[in-house]
Amino acid sequence: MSAAPNLGSxxxxxxxxxxxxxxxxxxxxxxxxxxxxxxxxxPDLKAGYYLVIFGCLGLTLWRPEWSTAVGVVESLATxxxxxxxxxxxxxxxxxxxLETGAxxxxxxxxxxxxxxxxxxxxxxxxxxxxLFGPRR
Numbered sequence: 763m764s765a766a767p768n769l770g771s772x773x774x775x776x777x778x779x780x781x782x783x784x785x786x787x788x789x790x791x792x793x794x795x796x797x798x799x800x801x802x803x804x805p806d807l808k809a810g811y812y813l814v815i816f817g818c819l820g821l822t823l824w825r826p827e828w829s830t831a832v833g834v835v836e837s838l839a840t841x842x843x844x845x846x847x848x849x850x851x852x853x854x855x856x857x858x859x860l861e862t863g864a865x866x867x868x869x870x871x872x873x874x875x876x877x878x879x880x881x882x883x884x885x886x887x888x889x890x891x892x893l894f895g896p897r898r
Contacts, residue, residue, distance in 0.1 A: 771888045772822065775829035778881055779819035786812055798840070799874040800847035811843075830892065833885030840878040844871055 785797035789808075797815070801808040818836045822829045848871060 771884075772826045772829040774884065775833045775881075776819065776822045776826075778833070779815060779822055782812065782815045782819065794870070796870050796873040796877065798843075799868075799870040800840070800843035800845075802847075802870070830885050830888045833881055834889055837878045837882035837885060841875070841882060844874055844878065847871070 782797060788794040789797065795802055795808075798808050798811045801811055815836065818832050821832050
């Protein structure tokens with residue numbers, strides 16, 4: 763694989779993690795959580811995960827060649843968190859859910875799935891191309 767596509771992939775991952783600053787401001791400034799929506803009910807875990815994401819930014823800047831691996835691991839961890847969050851709310855039906863309809867996945871979770879899923883797919887494709895060469 764040539765250096766140019768590799769450099770572009772690294773920049774995409776670095777921009778993705780740098781954009782967390784915007785997501786953090788939206789979350790804590792305006793109450794719009796779309797980056798770590800699966801942890802909305804757990805403020806300490808949510809804050810910790812934001813720190814992990816900034817750690818991922820640091821790793822991708824420090825070791826750019828790790829960008830793909832960092833993106834795969836972090837975005838898949840985010841997807842697993844979202845899946846468990848949605849599944850637990852959907853499977854464990856509460857009285858509040860029956861009365862208010864609360865608990866079903868909302869727009870924040872859907873946007874978070876789209877963002878994290880896109881990066882997971884992007885990083886996975888780049889990782890597979892690095893391991894096995896570009897698909898024909």
